Amino acid sequence: MIFRRKIPPYFPADILHRERAERYRRVRNAPTVDRDGVGDCRVVRKKIASRGGGMKRQLLFLADLQYNGDAKGRRRVAALRDFLRREKISGIVISGDAVGDAVRLPEFSPFLAEWSREVDFAVASPGNWEQGKSWLSVDFWKRLYAEGGFDYLVNEGKSYDGIFIAGVASANRGIPRSVAVPPEAETAILLAHSADDVIYLDENDALADYRTALCGHFHGGQMRLPFFGALYIPSFYGRRFDQGVFRRDGAAPEIFVTRGAGELSCPRRFFCRREIAVLEIG
Numbered sequence: 350m351i352f353r354r355k356i357p358p359y360f361p362a363d364i365l366h367r368e369r370a371e372r373y374r375r376v377r378n379a380p381t382v383d384r385d386g387v388g389d390c391r392v393v394r395k396k397i398a399s400r401g402g403g404m405k406r407q408l409l410f411l412a413d414l415q416y417n418g419d420a421k422g423r424r425r426v427a428a429l430r431d432f433l434r435r436e437k438i439s440g441i442v443i444s445g446d447a448v449g450d451a452v453r454l455p456e457f458s459p460f461l462a463e464w465s466r467e468v469d470f471a472v473a474s475p476g477n478w479e480q481g482k483s484w485l486s487v488d489f490w491k492r493l494y495a496e497g498g499f500d501y502l503v504n505e506g507k508s509y510d511g512i513f514i515a516g517v518a519s520a521n522r523g524i525p526r527s528v529a530v531p532p533e534a535e536t537a538i539l540l541a542h543s544a545d546d547v548i549y550l551d552e553n554d555a556l557a558d559y560r561t562a563l564c565g566h567f568h569g570g571q572m573r574l575p576f577f578g579a580l581y582i583p584s585f586y587g588r589r590f591d592q593g594v595f596r597r598d599g600a601a602p603e604i605f606v607t608r609g610a611g612e613l614s615c616p617r618r619f620f621c622r623r624e625i626a627v628l629e630i631g
Contacts, residue, residue, distance in 0.1 A: 370548050370586045372597045373604060379594035380605070380626065388428030389421070390610050390623040395594065397561050397630045399536040404511055406439040408628040409468075412542070412565025413609030415449030415478065418456060425610060426460045429625065433467035436627070440468050440509060443499075444563050445476020445519060445542035449613040454493065461497025470509045471499040474516025474540035476566065478613075481522050502540065504528065511535035512630065515559075519566075520546045530558035536630055542566050544590035544604050557600035561628075567591055569608030573620040 380393040411429075416422045433441070441464055448457050465471040473494055479485070487503055494501035502516030504526040513534035517525035519542040527550050530537040537559045541547050543566035550556055569592040570579020579591040589595075595604040608624035 366548055366552070367586065369551050370589060372599070372601075373548075373589075373595040374597075376594040376596050376603070386622070387432045387625060388425050390425065390428075390625050392432075392625055392627060393607075394627045394629060395561075395605055397536060397538070397628050399511070399560075399630050401535075402631055404535050404630055406512065406630040407437055408512075408538075408630065409433065409436075409438050409441045410444070410563050410605075410607065410626040410628055411441075411610045411624075412444040412563075412607050413446045413476070413568060413611055413613075414443070415446050415609075415611040415613045416453060416457070416460065417448075417450035417613070418453040422611065426463065429610075430463045430467065432625075433464060438468055438627070440470040440472065440512070441465070442471075442514060442538070442540060442563065442628075443473040444516075444540045444565050445474055446478045446565065446609075446613075447473060447476075449478060449611065451482065458493055458496035461494065461499055465498025471497075472507070472509075472514050472516065472540065473499045473501050474542065475501075475503055475519050475523070476542040477519045477521035480519050506530070508534060513537040514540060516540040517546060517550065519543065520549055521566075525550055527555045534558075536560050538563060538628075539602060543584065544595070544606055545585050547602070547604050548586070551597075551601055554600045556602050559602035562602045562604045563628075564590075564604060564606045565609045567606060567609075568612055568618075569606075569621045569624070571612060571615055571618045571621050575620065579621075 380395040383392040491501045506515030506528040515528035539562040547562045
């Protein structure tokens with residue numbers, strides 16, 4: 350059985366563009382999985398093409414860490430810091446929900462700073478958790494992330510030595526807007542909290558200049574069964590975009606959906622190990 354969500358009243362009426370979603374097909378076994386993980390997270394590696402293939406960079410991508418200050422969360426933060434020190438990582442990108450407990454916000458910037466010190470640049474975009482706190486403005490989050498050495502992008506983009514990265518609002522609590530890619534960019538990456546946001550933006554090839562859209566939010570379902578997959582995905586398109594890589598015919602980015610590095614409401618996973626990703630640009 351495929352579950353679908355009801356449309357909240359604040360969504361635009363045209364959010365359900367199912368014909369757009371149906372253009373995307375899963376790419377089987379696209380990311381490779383390292384034999385050894387990082388703490389309790391597995392590590393997947395995905396290649397992203399650059400113009401001419403001359404650029405050689407590695408980025409760390411994660412979503413849904415949902416740090417809440419417990420012992421497991423602190424160990425994950427430390428394990429990721431040590432991983433950044435070992436690997437030749439140029440930048441770190443986060444597509445929302447890095448923190449999961451407002452009480453822990455005083456700890457938030459210091460642990461982000463542990464990561465940003467190890468890389469050339471660090472970027473984040475909002476998730477439903479950040480945008481769901483209506484009493485905390487975008488400017489508040491920008492300051493909080495900036496204290497940790499991160500650029501916080503909401504419907505805007507920034508270039509990092511040839512890599513253009515745009516972050517968009519989460520459609521669960523806001524309206525994502527497309528961001529134009531500058532012509533000089535060697536490669537362009539879109540940070541969107543969920544694949545639903547990408548489908549919403551994918552109108553008239555508006556995303557044609559992006560190589561990859563990086564998403565999370567679904568946690569891979571957290572509970573998966575062999576040969577069946579996720580039991581439930583909180584998406585308007587059922588279980589279509591549960592995890593992995595999805596490619597569309599024509600001019601549009603691939604969608605890469607990570608399982609996420611943590612969880613919030615349900616603290617358990619079944620056949621769905623936590624995940625971080627190394628993006629190999631070249």
